[in-house]
Amino acid sequence: MSLWRTIKVAWEGLMLNKVRSFLTTLGVIIGVGAVIVMMAVSAGAEAEIADQINALGANLIMVMPSFSRAGFGRGMSMGPGRMPGLTYADLNAIAQNVTGINGVSAERVTNQTVRAGNTTLEEVPIVGTTSGFPQVREYRVAVGRFLTDVDNERAVKVAVLGYDLAQELFGDASAAVGQSIKIGSVKFTVVGVMSPKGVVGNTDYDGRVYIPITVVFKKFTPARFGGDNVGVIYVSAASKEGMQNVMEQITRVLVREHEVDPASPDFSLMTQDSIIEARASTTETFRNLLAWVAGVSLIVGGIGIMNIMLVSVTERTREIGLRQALGARPRDIRLQFLLEAVMLSLAGGLVGVLAGVGGSYLFNVLGTMRTALVPASIPLAFGAAALVGIFFGYYPATRAALLDPIEALRRE
Amino acid sequence: MTEHRIAIRDLTRVYGTGETAVHALRGINLTVRPGEFVAIMGPSGSGKSTLLNILGCLDRPTNGTYVLDGEDVSRLSRNQLARVRNRKIGFVFQSYNLLPRLTAVGNVMLPLLYNTEQRLSDEECYQRAVAALERVGLGDRLRHRPNQLSGGQQQRVAMARALVNNPSIILADEPTGNLDTHASREIMRLLQQLHAQGATIVMVTHEPDIGDYAERVLHLLDGQIASDRPNGARRRA
Numbered sequence: 001m002s003l004w005r006t007i008k009v010a011w012e013g014l015m016l017n018k019v020r021s022f023l024t025t026l027g028v029i030i031g032v033g034a035v036i037v038m039m040a041v042s043a044g045a046e047a048e049i050a051d052q053i054n055a056l057g058a059n060l061i062m063v064m065p066s067f068s069r070a071g072f073g074r075g076m077s078m079g080p081g082r083m084p085g086l087t088y089a090d091l092n093a094i095a096q097n098v099t100g101i102n103g104v105s106a107e108r109v110t111n112q113t114v115r116a117g118n119t120t121l122e123e124v125p126i127v128g129t130t131s132g133f134p135q136v137r138e139y140r141v142a143v144g145r146f147l148t149d150v151d152n153e154r155a156v157k158v159a160v161l162g163y164d165l166a167q168e169l170f171g172d173a174s175a176a177v178g179q180s181i182k183i184g185s186v187k188f189t190v191v192g193v194m195s196p197k198g199v200v201g202n203t204d205y206d207g208r209v210y211i212p213i214t215v216v217f218k219k220f221t222p223a224r225f226g227g228d229n230v231g232v233i234y235v236s237a238a239s240k241e242g243m244q245n246v247m248e249q250i251t252r253v254l255v256r257e258h259e260v261d262p263a264s265p266d267f268s269l270m271t272q273d274s275i276i277e278a279r280a281s282t283t284e285t286f287r288n289l290l291a292w293v294a295g296v297s298l299i300v301g302g303i304g305i306m307n308i309m310l311v312s313v314t315e316r317t318r319e320i321g322l323r324q325a326l327g328a329r330p331r332d333i334r335l336q337f338l339l340e341a342v343m344l345s346l347a348g349g350l351v352g353v354l355a356g357v358g359g360s361y362l363f364n365v366l367g368t369m370r371t372a373l374v375p376a377s378i379p380l381a382f383g384a385a386a387l388v389g390i391f392f393g394y395y396p397a398t399r400a401a402l403l404d405p406i407e408a409l410r411r412e
Numbered sequence: 413m414t415e416h417r418i419a420i421r422d423l424t425r426v427y428g429t430g431e432t433a434v435h436a437l438r439g440i441n442l443t444v445r446p447g448e449f450v451a452i453m454g455p456s457g458s459g460k461s462t463l464l465n466i467l468g469c470l471d472r473p474t475n476g477t478y479v480l481d482g483e484d485v486s487r488l489s490r491n492q493l494a495r496v497r498n499r500k501i502g503f504v505f506q507s508y509n510l511l512p513r514l515t516a517v518g519n520v521m522l523p524l525l526y527n528t529e530q531r532l533s534d535e536e537c538y539q540r541a542v543a544a545l546e547r548v549g550l551g552d553r554l555r556h557r558p559n560q561l562s563g564g565q566q567q568r569v570a571m572a573r574a575l576v577n578n579p580s581i582i583l584a585d586e587p588t589g590n591l592d593t594h595a596s597r598e599i600m601r602l603l604q605q606l607h608a609q610g611a612t613i614v615m616v617t618h619e620p621d622i623g624d625y626a627e628r629v630l631h632l633l634d635g636q637i638a639s640d641r642p643n644g645a646r647r648r649a
Contacts, residue, residue: 001525319511322509327494332494332526406470409509
């Protein structure tokens with residue numbers, strides 16, 4: 001029989017038991033849906049990471065305090081009166097002694113109440129930082145100016161507002177410059193407003209206030225509790241190729257400043273690559289889980305198809321016997337039942353693709369997880385479904401093809 | 413030059429081996445000329461079903477030869493037997509064996525769909541199926557499904573299906589077994605009519621008055637032909 005006619009016959013066979021056919025495809029639907037969501041999730045995660053790197057700035061090196069040598073022993077190797085961690089002095093040392101860098105910056109965040117006129121905002125993130133911040137984080141000033149080195153050296157009480165915050169407090173970004181605000185109980189003069197950057201990761205850049213880091217130490221985090229700790233120093237290398245060299249220079253400078261053993265420094269360096277790895281591993285866990293769900297569903301779905309095809313072959317033994325008597329060859333019978341199995345799995349694949357696309361979209365809309373649909377995942381998932389149909393349909397179809405026509409015709 | 417439509421020599425069929433072996437057919441010699449209407453009769457266990465299965469190329473003999481229409485079919489492969497069934501044999505079963513989801517035309521078209529040599533178009537298949545249904549007097553029931561037809565009508569659809577590929581022989585296995593007297597007579601009239609038009613018919617039955625419609629009656633007993641006589645006083649339906 002011709003392929004097209006066999007397809008029609010197989011379709012008629014499936015329509016004999018519509019509900020059963022649908023239920024049989026559920027496993028494949030879930031499997032195919034999971035493949036598509038899985039790929040959309042990992043693509044979304046990659047896009048997310050790329051965005052965060054952009055937000056962080058290019059060729060970024062992070063210097064962090066290392067607590068691997070904790071306790072009293074550590075104090076012995078340090079200069080007199082030195083507290084553990086990184087300080088504003090370290091930042092200046094890097095800025096002055098390391099070559100091949102675009103900028104150096106540090107951030108120290110504290111949450112405070114911000115007041116301007118009649119408007120009061122609670123728990124606003126106040127970011128103490130340095131003049132290098134816009135350069136390092138690739139973040140531009142929209143109106144006015146950013147903090148300067150002089151601001152930090154003299155601990156001048158000036159503030160630069162995030163774009164949304166400026167609008168909230170003063171109605172307009174340009175109206176904000178020159179106004180006064182109160183952070184906690186300290187009065188600041190607004191000298192600039194940043195351009196909009198939006199929310200990246202968990203950080204709403206536009207809802208923050210940027211002030212000199214030395215002011216944070218003085219007014220909000222008393223130095224005797226380690227308050228002049230800068231936490232993390234960000235260094236932006238001039239080029240990707242120069243990063244290794246810059247990292248070596250930073251290590252040299254800090255080892256000298258801290259007077260520590262170079263073999264076990266009290267700080268560590270991280271680059272974007274290591275951040276990417278850390279980020280990727282979290283999404284990878286989810287992706288692996290989905291890959292398992294996809295794989296197991298496809299196999300279980302395939303077994304379901306095989307099962308139902310075996311039932312179908314048994315139920316329709318007489319029909320098979322009749323077709324054989326009328327001249328159907330074993331291969332005609334095999335093709336008929338194989339096509340039924342493949343149609344089941346492809347129908348499951350189609351619904352699964354719709355479910356997967358819909359699911360990816362929902363994840364995005366509901367904010368559960370960022371997803372980006374991968375067009376190639378659709379043919380891939382479809383192909384997987386077809387393979388499942390062929391693989392698990394072959395055995396029942398062969399059993400049908402090898403039925404003895406006499407026995408088959410006699411069966412009730 | 414084919415003198416015989418069917419030529420069977422020393423045909424045996426043994427099921428199983430050794431002490432449990434069942435000798436269903438023990439040396440059958442039989443020839444059927446084109447245009448004959450033969451009834452095979454005999455009690456159950458006499459081997460008539462086995463003989464019919466071999467005649468229908470659904471089974472192969474253990475020994476002996478079966479030449480159908482000049483072609484020795486006793487040693488063909490499954491695929492070759494399927495082709496012979498499709499091209500040379502028209503089956504009529506006791507229980508009609510129509511596919512319930514197909515219309516009368518759909519059922520009659522089935523053998524044409526498995527005809528890989530002629531590769532008829534859908535339109536040709538349809539036309540030939542309609543012509544076959546008209547031949548059995550069901551030209552007005554083309555779109556009916558089996559459950560919308562009486563038993564006699566269903567058996568006529570089955571006969572149209574047997575005819576549609578212009579087979580060398582029509583094999584009828586208890587064609588009236590599921591029918592009442594009136595419908596039985598109708599079916600036998602149709603078979604006689606086809607016979608009169610030149611069809612070669614071999615029919616298996618255990619009802620003597622149905623066997624009486626044939627022009628030659630064969631009695632099988634214990635796997636051998638017990639008698640083979642022309643039916644001079646045959647009934648007309």
